[in-house]
Amino acid sequence: MNKRNFIKAMLATTLMAGFAGPLAAQVAAFDGPTSGPVAAPGKTIVVLAADMKNGGILGVTKGVEEAAAKIGWTVRVLDGAGSVQGRTAAFGQAMALKPDGIVINGFDATEQQTAIEAVAAAKIPMVSWHSGPKIGCNAPGGIFANVSTDAMQVSDVAAKWALDDGGKNVGVIIFTDSTYQIAIDKADRMKKDIEAGGGTVLEYVDTPIAETSTRMGPLTTSLLQKYGAKWTHSLAINDLYFDFMGPSLAAAGLDGRANPKAGSAGDGSEAAFQRIRTGQYQAVTVAEPLNLQGWQLVDELNRAVSGAPCSGYVTAPALVTEEGLKAMGDSNQFDPQNGYREAYAKIWGK
Numbered sequence: 001m002n003k004r005n006f007i008k009a010m011l012a013t014t015l016m017a018g019f020a021g022p023l024a025a026q027v028a029a030f031d032g033p034t035s036g037p038v039a040a041p042g043k044t045i046v047v048l049a050a051d052m053k054n055g056g057i058l059g060v061t062k063g064v065e066e067a068a069a070k071i072g073w074t075v076r077v078l079d080g081a082g083s084v085q086g087r088t089a090a091f092g093q094a095m096a097l098k099p100d101g102i103v104i105n106g107f108d109a110t111e112q113q114t115a116i117e118a119v120a121a122a123k124i125p126m127v128s129w130h131s132g133p134k135i136g137c138n139a140p141g142g143i144f145a146n147v148s149t150d151a152m153q154v155s156d157v158a159a160k161w162a163l164d165d166g167g168k169n170v171g172v173i174i175f176t177d178s179t180y181q182i183a184i185d186k187a188d189r190m191k192k193d194i195e196a197g198g199g200t201v202l203e204y205v206d207t208p209i210a211e212t213s214t215r216m217g218p219l220t221t222s223l224l225q226k227y228g229a230k231w232t233h234s235l236a237i238n239d240l241y242f243d244f245m246g247p248s249l250a251a252a253g254l255d256g257r258a259n260p261k262a263g264s265a266g267d268g269s270e271a272a273f274q275r276i277r278t279g280q281y282q283a284v285t286v287a288e289p290l291n292l293q294g295w296q297l298v299d300e301l302n303r304a305v306s307g308a309p310c311s312g313y314v315t316a317p318a319l320v321t322e323e324g325l326k327a328m329g330d331s332n333q334f335d336p337q338n339g340y341r342e343a344y345a346k347i348w349g350k
Helices: 003-016 022-027 055-071 084-097 109-121 151-169 181-196 209-230 239-244 246-251 268-276 290-305 322-326 340-347
Strands: 043-049 074-079 100-107 126-129 136-139 143-148 171-176 201-206 233-234 261-264 285-286 318-321
Touching: 022 318, 043 055, 043 084, 055 074, 055 239, 055 268, 055 290, 055 340, 074 084, 074 239, 084 109, 100 290, 109 126, 126 290, 143 290, 151 171, 151 181, 151 233, 151 261, 151 285, 171 209, 181 201, 181 340, 201 209, 209 239, 209 246, 233 239, 239 246, 239 261, 239 268, 268 285, 268 318, 268 322, 290 340, 318 322
Parallel strands: 043 074, 043 100, 100 126, 126 143, 171 201, 171 233, 233 261, 261 285
Antiparallel strands: 136 143, 285 318
16 A cells, blocks of 8 residues: 555544534534533633634634523633733733633643643633643643644544645645644644655745734745745645635635635634635635534533533534535534534533
């Protein structure tokens, strides 16, 4: 078996272990927890959002707010606005509010280690979304549960798409942000997969997610000039990179469905869904069930404040394509219609 066929076989095994396409994900039964503590009454929680301009973070926040309304809790959202200083300030505000629980939403916990130690010392339960490479219960820093899909599985799915779509001449540019360890891990995994599958990684670009609005336009133009037709596919650790790539590709006279085709290993923002649906400079995203994960964060916090163990649930991603979106109606969100709202409400006694 040659390298290309070997990596495809390996990835196929990964997909069969838990991956679901858009249609299957819409109808599959909820595979999360079925038991847990009833709703702890009258809690107030704070969501510390890394950057509310990020579609994934926004989607998770909306899920937390929806779930909190069901369980009967009050939510305060503090926006770190895409900077370390902003997130530090948000932590200070959160501590002043003396909440019953904190949700760390979309940034590496090690960045705010001092603040997290203060939260832990105050015995305020913490849960997180994408706070580091360890998924599930007892994440580093005293975090009760780190909610995420399996980041390596997401990276494998994105790389497999590029290999399948690009054929023997696939030339990939990978975009990541070394501010976040999980972003490095995802990008490294995609690079490894592409090269093991016989493809070429033309460049590994480290550029901050928070600065994509100013950086991606000129960077795209520069990369087009450097690689030309050799650049067949873009892979990024987040959809946000592609929010600002299209104008430069259009200015170069490239069609929205032509090379370089873009695929994101993560999140599945509404903007990404719209680009894929209309063929505007993004072909796929490996979407996470953001709203469901918001509900899971509330459930994990309820377990924490009730003295119960965390659920350990890990959600599965879905490869979202233009063809798949046609079967999903007008929705621009991967929101599995699997009864998760009803399942969590039943656990909470609501």
